[in-house]
Amino acid sequence: MKYLVWISRIFVGVLFIISGLIKLNDPVGFSFKLEEYFSPGVLDLPIFLPMALGISIFVVIVEVILGVLLLIGFKPKLTVWSLLLMIVFFTFLTFYSAYFNKVTDCGCFGDAVKLTPWESFTKDVILLVFILILFYGRKYITPLFNTKTNWMVGGAALLACILFANHVLNHLPSVDFRPYKIGANIQEGMTVPDDAPQPLYEYAWRFKVNGGEQTIVTNGEYPSVEGEFIDVETTQIQAGYEPPIHDFTIEKDGQDYAAELLEEDKLIMVVAYDLAKSNYDFFPEVAQVTNEAKEKGYTVTGMSASSDDLANQVEQKYKLDFDFYFTDETTLKTIVRSNPAILVLRKGTIQQKVHYNDLDKLTL
Secondary structure (H helix, E strand, C coil), X not given: CHHHHHHHHHHHHHHHHHHHHHHHCCHHHHHHHHHHHHCCCCCCCHHHHHHHHHHHHHHHHHHHHHHHHHHHCCCHHHHHHHHHHHHHHHHHHHHHHHHCCCCCCCCCECCCECCCHHHHHHHHHHHHHHHHHHHHCHHHCCCCCCHHHHHHHHHHHHHHHHHHHHHHHHCCCCCCCCCCCCCCEHHHHCCCCCCCCCCEEEEEEXXXXXXXXXXXXXXXXXXXXXXXXXXXXXXXXXXXXXXCCCCCCCEECCEECHHHHCCCCCEEEEECCCHHHCCHHHHHHHHHHHHHHHHCCCEEEEEXXXXXXXXXXXXXXXXXXXXXXXXXXXXXXXXXXXXXXXXXXXXXXXXXXXXXHHHHHCCC
C-alpha cells in the first residue's frame, strides 16, 4: 500500500500542477469555459456568470497548490480531502456534460489538449481512483521537509501563482496554444486537406410493409423495399475532419470580406468581442495607433460581435477612422484574450498580437 500511495501521490500531484499551470496561463479562456457551464442551457446558474473570471483564477491556483502540497506531503489530511471533493465535483460535471452533450470540451487542459466530453469523464474517473488510494492510505503521506520549509515552499508556490496570474491578465497568455497564435496563417488554418476523413452517417429508414413497420439501416443508400416510405432518421457515427479555424468571417451588410482582407499585405485588426464590455480608457490610444498605421499604408478594420448602432457610437465618440465588421463572439474570444486588442497581419499570417496594456509595444 505504501508504494501504491507513493505512485498515486506523484501521478496526481504532477497532473494537478500541469493542468493548473496550463489554465493559469490563460485564466480568461478558462473563465469563458466556466461561463458555458453557468449558462441557462447547462447548469443554469446565471448568478455566477459575473464571477466567472474570479472563480477561474481561484480554482486553478488551488489546483496548482494542492498538487504542490501533495508532492511535498504537507497538510496531508486537508490536501487529500480537498482533492477528493474537487475530483468528485468535476467527475459529476464532466459526466453531466458528456451524457447530455452540453459542453463539448471541458477545458481541463485549456487549449493545449482538447478532450471530448467522454474522454474528460474517463480522465476524472481514473483520477478519482488514484485519489481514493491516497485517501485510504493518507497515513503513508509523510512530509519531505520540516514544517518551516514546507510553509516556505507552499507560500512561494502561492505567490508565484498570484504573480503569474496578474501578469497574464494584464498582458496575454505567455504560451499561446490557439490556432490564432503569432506566426499562424488564418487561410491555412481553414484549409481542409484533400485526404481528410469525411463524416460517416447512419440512416434508419422506416417503411410501412404489409400493414406493419419495418426499419432498415444503411450508410446512405436508399434501400430497396416494397413498401410505403414513412421517414428516415440520420445519426452521425463518426465525425469528419474539422480544420483548426472553421468559423472565421468578417461580415458587413451580409457579405463576408474575410478572403479579401486576408490577402492584404499590411492589415491591422482591432478586435473587441463586445464593445459594451470593452475598456474604453484605451480607445484614444487605439485611435492614435490606427491613424499612424493608415499613414504607413495599412488597411485597418475593426472586428466585433456588437450591434452596428453600438459600433457607430464608439467610432464617433473616440474618432476611430475605421469601421467595425461583424465576427462571431466566440471566434473573437479565441483570437485574443483582450478587449480591445490589436493584431497585425501580412497576407493572413499573424505578425503581432497585443493586449490593450501593450499598445505602445506595437511596431509598424
